[in-house]
Every structure is written in structure tokens, then in C-alpha cells.
Amino acid sequence: MESLIKSVGENDYKPEKYVKELSQRCMGPEELLQQKTNVESLGEQINTMLKKNVFYNYTQFIDTAKEIANLEGEMYQLSHLLTEQASLLNSLASSTVVSEQISNSGKDVNGDQNAEVDNVVEEKRVQKLLNIMERVENCNNLDVPDRKCLHEGDLLELDPIENTPVQRIHCYLFTDICIVASWLSSRHGPARYRFQSIYDLCNLAVVNIKDIKNAFKLLAFPETRVFQAPNTGLKNDWLSKFEVAKKSQISVENKMKGTTEHKTIQRADSIQLVHNSFEPEIPEIELPEWLVDLADDLDVLIAQRHFEDANVLISKAKFYLEEHNDQIPIFIDLEIKAKLEDRIQKLTLVLTNELQVSPDKSHKGGLRAARRAVRILNQLDKSSQACDLFLKVCSNLLKSQLQYVQRDGAMSTFVKKYSMVFFGTTIEITHEFLYKAFPNSPACSSAFILWTIQEVNDFMVVLNKHMFVPQTSLSNLSECIKVIHKNCQELCDYGIDLQFQIDGQLRIPLTKSINDVKEKTIEVIKMRFSEDKWKPFNLKTKQQRDKLVEEFKNYGFSNIESYNQGDSWIMLTQNTITFTRTYLLLLNDCLVFYSPDLVNAIDQLLYEVFAAHCNNIKSSIKNKNFVNDINIITTNARFILDIFLSHCFKIYSESTGNTNPKIHKRLKSEFGVIPTQNITGYI
């Protein structure tokens, strides 16, 4: 075998050569046959190995795909954070008066290198503008300091009134203007355009057109131009680019205006400082440097998203202030405290924003993404706020998870999936909440309990809508409820028992369904009796009858064979057989729902259906048409009342623990004696 594997696995393996060698070496057919089986078993081995490999690759592929999906979510989150940060930095840059000086001084320090980089950037910018000027005919000089091309692309212009296509155009968006150019046709090489119009962004408004696909319009009073982008993504690009351009332009304007204001404010500040320094009782206490810089450092840490460090610094400062309470002059103490309080507020705000649920944030990062913010908020004694927000995140997660459950298809599959997703996610959330986010916090735990109750109620409202549609059978319902109970049981491990809540929500619709089923079943019984001729049931063949006998034995009627007659007959009527089956099914379904709330409805159902059947038997006995069939009626009545009734209530007692069910007694006393008495009367 080894050698076989070796030789087959060789690089220069040639089947013909191998067979030739083999036939030379082997003596007689037996040996050859032996070789053949060897080869075959090797083939099989390789086959299974291949299969395993395929399977292994497949699982790996699935795992990787999952991992990628996770990663995608995280990347999304990350990009969101980055854009947030970018806007933060932008606003910082535009609001600081000193930023330019800083960057200037930075240039000096870093020497020529920075300047070179700047040069390259500047060159690129100019080159780009020149390129555009070259491609657009009749274009004015675009090269204005600080003007940059932000976006360009092809668009289709539409008639603003009739929405019909007018022409193909190419649009350029710059930091301060927007240029529209029409296409010049039939040219070789790169596309060329003819300058058409120029708009100043100051006088331009951009509007998203909702009811024409991928369209937006530019309002440049009194002109209105409608453009259509090739697809939604490109349209959104244009809209966001326009927005960015306008925002940045306005901030530039504000900056210009702001500079002077800032200067006056600064002056006021310095005056105050001077004033302070002239106060006679200047404390000699040296505050540690970090405390002096506390506010600024905290600002930086928060902006850079080093929340943990910020938190540490805050607690350090708090501790220090506590410790040196009597050494720090009161006004400085107050000032620092006020600043500190302000920064704590700021940090809290940033963190709560982090947790805020908003439509443009992805939830794929899920609860893990919220952990950090929650932890720090807890440390800042903002547990209740964090708890509130966290629960909102949870609700959102649950909602988005449940959205993926397909609502079409069979009711029971939907309910199963929906319930699985709901409880699965809830368990995940519970775990995160009780063990990771808010351990040892009774207040938050009770908020969580309230939350689960609310969610489970919403969940049941959805399920009830799906489950209790007309014509749903009890078996279907019982199957669904079984599943829900089972799933709900899993949550009990965390000390959260929602069954009461679920049963409460089920009570009203379930009672109604039970009553409906009761009425329907009684109706059916009436129909069956109207067609019943009271004849023994002929199953045509022995096999068929054996099958029936077997079925009834499985139900627990051991002496069913005593009703056999001939080869294919059974002395019970078809009506009796059907009733037995229906009733057993009904009973089993009811026992699944059995709960103190529903006892009355269930007992009523079990009693009335059985009583209806018995009443019909009773009237059949009295019916003159069936005088001759009195024997078979008695047999059937006895089966129903003696055997079947006690059988049913044995099952009932076992399941409910009620050893002496009232309805059993009632049925027995109402119908138990009738057949014998009346028969004697008729015989």
C-alpha cells in the first residue's frame, strides 16, 4: 500500500508504465486482483480525503466570510468615527486664532522639508486647475489662490418643468464656485467640454429631488437647473460634496469675521489676569503643573478620544482637590472645580453621543462597540444615563436583528425563527448587560427588567398578529407556543423568567381561539352524526385494519382487538374512530397551553365537545330509524364512555397533576349510565 501511494504520488507517474510494470511483476490473476483492490481502496481513501478537504475548506470559507462581515461593520464604525473626528478637527482649526501661527512656526522648526511638501501640494493643485482650463473651452482663468477642485463628473441635465433630458454636461465643483460645461462631441483623445456657466457658491442652493431618480437641482436665482446623476451613489456624492464646500466656505468667512472678535476677547482675558496678579494676598502655594494645565489637557484628551486617560486625569484631579482642600485658596479651588465640572460635562456629552442611536450609524459593531463608553460613563457616576442609552442601543439592535427575519412562508417557521432570533439576541444582551456593562448595579438591573418586559410585550404583539389569524389550528398554535416556552426557558438561566409575561399576552387571543375551535368542532360532530348510519367500519383489507389497530394500541387502548370482526371489519363506527382521533389531538394541544389562566376555557372546551358527542349518541339511541342498530350503538357508546373517557382523563390527570378532574366526574355522572338503561328500555 505504502509503495502504491508513493508511486502514484510521484511527479513523473505514468499510468501506462505503471500498469505495464505491474503486469510484469505479478504472477497469476489473484495477485493482479489483489493489486486491483488495493488501487480501488486507495481511490476510496482519496475520495473521502477529498470530501473532508472540501468540507474543511468550506467551513473555513464560511468562518472567513463571517469574520469579514464583522470586520466590515467595524470598519464602518471606524469610518464614522474618523469623519466625526475630521469635522471636529476642522472646527477646531477654524476656531483657533493661533492655528496659523502654529503651523507657521511649525514650518520654521521643521525647516525646508515641510515647505517642500507644501510646494508639492500647491503644484498639484495648480496643475489640476490648469488641466481643467485646458479641457474646458472658453474657460476663464481659474487659478485663484486657495481654490481647489473638490469634485467633478458627468451629469444629465433635465428640463426643470417637464423633467425630460436636455443635454449631457460635465460639472466641476470648486471650493468657491461651480462650473457647468457642455460636451464637445466627436473628438479623439480625452473628452473636451465647452464652458457654459459659472455659479458662485454663495448664491447657490442645492436641493435633493425626491421623486425623480438620482436627480438634484441647483437654485441660482432666478435660474433653476435640474441634473440627473448616473446612479444614487454619485448623486449622494454630489450632494455631500456641495455641502462640504458650502460649509467650509462659510467657516472661512466666519473665521475672517471672527479673528477680530477673538482678539478683543483675548485682550479682556489678559486684563483679568493682570488684575488678578495685583491682588494683595496672592497665595504662595505652587499648584502642580498638571493641575494648572488640567482643563487644556482634558480638552486635548477628549478631542483625541483618549477617554480613559481623560477619566483617570479627572479622578486624579478630584482626589487632589479633596486632599489639599484647605491649602488651596477658595477662589482658585472654585475656578478649578468649575473647569473640571465643565470638562466632565463635555466628556459625558461626547460619550453619550457615542451611544446615541442614529439612523446613519451602523449597529453592526453591536454591543461590543458600546462597552467602552458605558464603562467610562459608569466610572463618571453617570450609570443611569449610560443605562438609558445602552438600553436604547439594545432596542435598536433587537429591532435590526428582527428585521432580517423573513415574514413570508409558513406561520410556524416564521414564529420559530422570530422567537429564536428574539431570545438569542436577548440572551446576548442580558449577558452583556448583567456581566459586562452594569455588574453589581441593582438600579440598572431593575431598569433592565423593565426593558425586557417592554420588549417581550412588543415581541408578543408581533407574534400574536402572525399566530392568531382565523383558521389557525390548535396544533399549529401549540407547536409555536411550545417553541416560545422552550426559548424563554433559556433566559431563566440568567434569572429572568418571562413566561408569565408571555402567557399573559397569550391569554386573550388564545381563549378566543379555544372557543372558536370548540364551536367548530361541535359543528363538525353534528355534521358527522347527521351522516352516520351506525354501521361497523369496513377497512377493506386486513392490513388496513391491522394498521388501525396498531394506531389505537399506540394511543394506549390495549383491548382494541376485541372489536375486530371478520377480516377487515371493526365494530366501532367510522364516526367513533374519527372522534377518538380528533379528541385526543385536541386534548394534547390543550395540555400544552394548560395554565391557571386558561383552565376554564380549556375545561369548557373538553367538556362541551365530549358532551356534544355523547348527546348525539343519546339521540341516536332514541331515534326509531336505528332500532335495529341498537347493539352497535351500545358498543360504541360503551367504548366512548367507559374506555375512552377514562383514558382521556388519565392523560389529563398525568399532565396537570389534578387527580380528580371535575369535568371527568361531570361527564361520567351525566352520561355514564345512559346506554344500559335505555337499551333495556328498547330491548
Next chain:
Amino acid sequence: MKKNNVQQPALHKVIMVGSGGVGKSALTLQFMYDEFVEDYEPTKADSYRKKVVLDGEEVQIDILDTAGQEDYAAIRDNYFRSGEGFLCVFSITEDDSFQATMEFREQILRVKNDDNIPFLLVGNKGDLTDKRKVSLNEAQSRAQEWGVPYVETSAKTRDNVDKVFFDLMREIRARKKEDVKGANGRGKEKGRRKKLKCNLL
């Protein structure tokens, strides 16, 4: 536009203004598509168009739903210029939004340079009576002061939603007819408008 030999229905341009979250988009969507959108997502600037029958005459309404959150008045100017009529919306449950209508009104009058621009003051969220913060009296007296109609709506229950749009369109239509007459008569009556502007300042 004159080249249209086929009679195009008249186009009335309506602009929704008001603070963020008062229900401008909800009103618009209810009017456009008969649906109430519960989820709140701030609008940037969306436009819609719909053919409607106004007093037996087919017309087109162009609704520009603006951003309540817009921080920069300069940007709003550009939107307002294109409007022929304005629905100035506030929420009866939020006094701030009611106070903000002043600013919107002033800006619109300044941009349009016209004191008689078709304009309706709309108090939305009329279904939330238990949270009412702006009394009917207050709103009505402000509307009276401005010489504009005041209507309370509910985008949720669709109360008066059609009414505000149709009322505004009627005013725009009346206004356009008047303008044509004025233009045919003795040139544009610019003087009147200018004067009114002075009153404002």
C-alpha cells in the same frame, strides 16, 4: 418656457420653513404620499412635485422641504429666493419653534423684498393637545399681526394637511394673476413693495 405649445399646467413653488423637528417633512410626505413617517431624520433640502386639481384646474405644486437645522442664514437665503409661497411651520408643543417663526418671517420678507408674499403660519402636531405649549390665541394674534392666515394641522392624523397646501396655492395663483395685471397696467408696482420693506426695518 414659452415654447411649450402644449399647455403646461401652472407651477406653484411652495417652500416649507421652520425649526428642526416641527414636522415639515412629515407634512410634505403626508400631502405627497398619504403616509405618516414616524422616524425622524433631519432633512437637508428635498424637493417634490405633484400634479393636483386646484378648483377644477390642473396645476403642479413644487414643494421644497428645507432643513430646519440649517445653521447659516446665508444658505437659507438661496433657497428662499426661489419660493412663490411659504408654509412657516412650528410645533404647538414647542415654544422655541414658535418664537423662531419670527426670524423666518423676517428673513423671507427680506429675501423676497415683498410684504404680501403668500404665506401661511402653520401650527403642526395638533393631535398632541395634552402637550400644547403655544396657545391658539397666541398663534392667532401673531398671524393677525402679520396679516396672514393661521391654520393648525396634524401630519399624523392628516388634519388640515391638504388645506394648508391648497390655501397657499390659491394665494399664489391669485398673486400671480394680480402681477400679470399689474405688469400689463402701468409697469411693475415696485414702489409699493419697497415701502413696505421700510416698515419692517
